[in-house]
Amino acid sequence: MPTKLEDGGVNPIAFNLTKPGYVAHKNEIDDAIREVLETSWFVLGKNGDAFEHEFATYLGMAHVLGCNSGYDALVLALRALGIGTGDEVLTVSHTAVATAVAISATGATPVFCDIDPVTFNMDPNKLEAQLTARTRAIVPVHLYGQAADMGAIMEFARTHHLKVVEDCAQAHGARWQGQMVGTFGDASAFSFYPTKNLGAYGDGGAVATNDDAVANQVSMLRNYGWQPGRRYISEIRGVNSRLDEMQAAILRVKLRHLDAGNDARRRLASTYAKHLSGLPSLVVPTEAPGNHHVFHLYVVRVDARDEVATSLRGSGIGTHVHYPQPIHRQPAYLDHGYADGSLPETENACREVLSLPMYPELAEADVARVGRILRSLIEKRPTP
Numbered sequence: 226m227p228t229k230l231e232d233g234g235v236n237p238i239a240f241n242l243t244k245p246g247y248v249a250h251k252n253e254i255d256d257a258i259r260e261v262l263e264t265s266w267f268v269l270g271k272n273g274d275a276f277e278h279e280f281a282t283y284l285g286m287a288h289v290l291g292c293n294s295g296y297d298a299l300v301l302a303l304r305a306l307g308i309g310t311g312d313e314v315l316t317v318s319h320t321a322v323a324t325a326v327a328i329s330a331t332g333a334t335p336v337f338c339d340i341d342p343v344t345f346n347m348d349p350n351k352l353e354a355q356l357t358a359r360t361r362a363i364v365p366v367h368l369y370g371q372a373a374d375m376g377a378i379m380e381f382a383r384t385h386h387l388k389v390v391e392d393c394a395q396a397h398g399a400r401w402q403g404q405m406v407g408t409f410g411d412a413s414a415f416s417f418y419p420t421k422n423l424g425a426y427g428d429g430g431a432v433a434t435n436d437d438a439v440a441n442q443v444s445m446l447r448n449y450g451w452q453p454g455r456r457y458i459s460e461i462r463g464v465n466s467r468l469d470e471m472q473a474a475i476l477r478v479k480l481r482h483l484d485a486g487n488d489a490r491r492r493l494a495s496t497y498a499k500h501l502s503g504l505p506s507l508v509v510p511t512e513a514p515g516n517h518h519v520f521h522l523y524v525v526r527v528d529a530r531d532e533v534a535t536s537l538r539g540s541g542i543g544t545h546v547h548y549p550q551p552i553h554r555q556p557a558y559l560d561h562g563y564a565d566g567s568l569p570e571t572e573n574a575c576r577e578v579l580s581l582p583m584y585p586e587l588a589e590a591d592v593a594r595v596g597r598i599l600r601s602l603i604e605k606r607p608t609p
Contacts, residue, residue: 240543245586291468295416500596
C-alpha cells in the first residue's frame with residue numbers, strides 16, 4: 226500500500242522527470258531513432274546537419290555546430306575566439322561548475338563577479354571592479370531560464386574590447402528585450418543534457434555564432450582539427466567532440482515542441498506565484514522587465530532553506546539546490562584568492578535558494594499542492 230505522507234496525501238511529487246516528455250512524443254521519437262538505426266550512419270550525418278540548420282533558424286543565427294556537451298561548447302567557443310593561457314574571463318560563481326571548468330580548460334583564469342539578487346544573473350555594475358589588463362572575455366550565464374542583462378553586458382564588452390560567449394545551457398528559447406538569448410555575443414554555448422528545456426537522451430551541446438571564421442574554427446576544433454571535407458589532416462590541434470546522429474535526431478523532434486514546453490513551464494510558474502506570493506520570508510522568481518523567462522528551474526529564496534526542504538521531503542515533494550556552494554568557495558578554486566564575503570549576493574543566494582518541482586508535463590494540481598504545503602510551512606515558522 227502507498228505510504229501516507231505528512232500532509233495526508235499519498236502521491237509523491239518528483240523534482241523532475243524526463244519520461245513524461247518521452248511518452249508525450251513517443252511516436253515521433255521512436256520513428257526518429259528507428260530511422261537512424263535503419264540508416265546506420267551514426268556520426269556527422271544528415272540528422273546532425275539538419276538539426277544544426279533547424280536550431281540556427283530557430284535562434285536566427287548563421288551557424289550552429291553540434292558537439293558532445295554544453296561544457297565542450299563553452300571550451301570550443303572560447304578557443305575559437307582565441308582565449309587561452311594568461312587570459313582572464315569574467316563570469317559568475319553562482320552557476321554550474323562547468324562554466325568555470327570550461328574557462329580553466331582553455332588555460333585562462335575565471336574571474337568571478339557578483340550577481341543581481343533578484344535575477345541571480347551577472348550584475349553588470351560589478352564588472353568594472355574585476356577588469357584587469359589581462360581580461361579578454363565575458364561569459365554571462367542565463368541562469369534558471371532567465372536572460373542576463375545583455376544590453377549592459379554588451380555595452381561593457383564593446384567599451385573594453387572584450388569577447389562575449391553566452392552560457393545558454395539553462396535558457397533555450399529565453400529572450401531579453403524580445404531578442405533570443407545566444408544571439409548577442411560573439412558566440413554562445415548550449416547544453417542538451419536530458420533535463421534541459423531542449424534535452425537529448427544523453428550528453429550533447431552546440432555552439433552558435435554569426436561569425437564565419439569562428440564557425441570554421443569550431444568545426445575544425447570539434448573534429449581533430451580537420452578542415453570540413455578533408456579528413457586525416459589536422460590543421461590545428463583539435464579534439465573529438467561531436468553531436469552523434471541519434472541525439473541529433475531526437476533533438477530535431479524535441480525542438481519542434483520546445484516553445485510549447487516553455488509555455489507550459491511559464492503557466493506552472495504562474496500557478497506557483499499565485500500560491501506563494503505575499504510571504505515576507507519567501508522570495509519567488511521575478512521576471513525582469515522585457516524578459517521572457519523559460520523557467521528551466523523554479524527557484525525561490527527562503528530562510529532556513531535546509532529545514533524547509535526537509536519538511537517538503539516529508540510531504541513527498543522533491544526539491545534540489547542550485548547551487549549549494551559558490552564556485553569560488555569550492556576546494557578546486559580556493560587558490561583564486563576569494564575570501565568569505567567577497568561576493569556577498571552570490572553567497573547569500575547559495576544559503577537561500579531552493580528549486581521546486583518543474584518540468585512541462587507536471588500537473589498543475591501538483592504545483593498547487595506544492596504551493597499550498599510550502600505556504601503553510603512558511604506561515605507556521607516564526608518571523609525572522
